[in-house]
Amino acid sequence: MDLGLKNKVALVAAGSRGLGRAVAEELAAEGASLVLCARDAHTLDQTAASIATNSNVQVLAVPADVTVTDDIKRVVETGIERFGRIDILVTNAGGPPAGRFEQLTHEQWEEAIRLTLFSAIELTRLVLPGMKERRWGRILNITSIAVKQPVDNLLLSNSLRAGLTGFARTLANEVAADGITVNNILPGYTRTERLDDLARMMSEKQGISADEFRGKWEKEIPMGRLGEPREFAALATFLVSERASYITGTSIQVDGGWIKSLL
Numbered sequence: 001m002d003l004g005l006k007n008k009v010a011l012v013a014a015g016s017r018g019l020g021r022a023v024a025e026e027l028a029a030e031g032a033s034l035v036l037c038a039r040d041a042h043t044l045d046q047t048a049a050s051i052a053t054n055s056n057v058q059v060l061a062v063p064a065d066v067t068v069t070d071d072i073k074r075v076v077e078t079g080i081e082r083f084g085r086i087d088i089l090v091t092n093a094g095g096p097p098a099g100r101f102e103q104l105t106h107e108q109w110e111e112a113i114r115l116t117l118f119s120a121i122e123l124t125r126l127v128l129p130g131m132k133e134r135r136w137g138r139i140l141n142i143t144s145i146a147v148k149q150p151v152d153n154l155l156l157s158n159s160l161r162a163g164l165t166g167f168a169r170t171l172a173n174e175v176a177a178d179g180i181t182v183n184n185i186l187p188g189y190t191r192t193e194r195l196d197d198l199a200r201m202m203s204e205k206q207g208i209s210a211d212e213f214r215g216k217w218e219k220e221i222p223m224g225r226l227g228e229p230r231e232f233a234a235l236a237t238f239l240v241s242e243r244a245s246y247i248t249g250t251s252i253q254v255d256g257g258w259i260k261s262l263l
């Protein structure tokens with residue numbers, strides 16, 4: 001299947017590692033030019049160089065913190081200066097901290113709102129006018145399985161990703177007639193640096209090994225294993241492709257069967 005991604009320009013936020021990087025790699029393999037951002041310039045440059053070499057596409061790396069509005073502006077402006085347009089936006093950021101209601105402060109809520117909700121809204125605000133003008137665009141938000149089945153102890157993630165889903169579902173209707181789709185992709189437990197860190201941290205608390213702790217997650221997953229970033233990136237790439245032209249307003253999980261609801 002030709003996904004029609006050759007010569008498209010994709011902005012992947014928080015794309016230096018993990019799920020964002022996997023999506024960027026897959027888009028590059030399909031011939032898309034990339035604008036990548038993340039906070040750590042060194043890791044970002046390494047990722048950009050590796051993708052450019054492996055896929056022979058142009059990759060622009062712009063160090064930025066997606067919680068800072070001026071940084072987001074700089075990413076979009078630099079991308080448009082270099083490539084003339086942004087056709088595809090993949091929103092992403094690190095996850096907000098874990099915690100129960102009485103452990104989380106007002107400041108942590110504000111920071112999480114900027115990270116998880118506002119970063120996606122502001123990126124969308126900046127790329128949407130060009131997409132409308134060209135009557136083609138793809139917006140894909142990386143959210144979480146927590147949207148369909150809240151995860152214990154992840155109050156910030158459960159709350160704010162639900163908010164982002166409401167935003168995306170409403171925007172999908174507002175821009176559908178302009179040839180722009182807006183969808184969300186929901187990672188389940190996927191083997192990234194973040195999940196490895198989390199397994200190490202939690203296992204230390206419980207006095208067990210990280211492998212044993214990973215085993216606990218795996219028991220909850222019908223497939224009996226964690227997902228691989230490439231498995232996640234395959235759906236992301238399809239959803240932002242030409243071929244997904246009639247799919248909008250959806251939230252689709254890539255979770256090995258973890259979500260137990262019918263829809």
Ligand code: NAD
Binds near residue numbers: 013014064144188
């Ligand atoms: P990761 O920690 O491996 O990668 C996160 C990326 O975000 C890195 O490139 C980092 O540099 C970047 N980043 C973090 N904060 C940023 C900021 N303020 N500004 C710019 N860049 C920033 O994480 P991941 O596993 O790839 O997860 C990506 C998203 O998916 C997170 O929001 C996470 O909570 C969510 N998620 C992941 C899983 C999983 O199992 N991996 C499951 C559900 C949800």
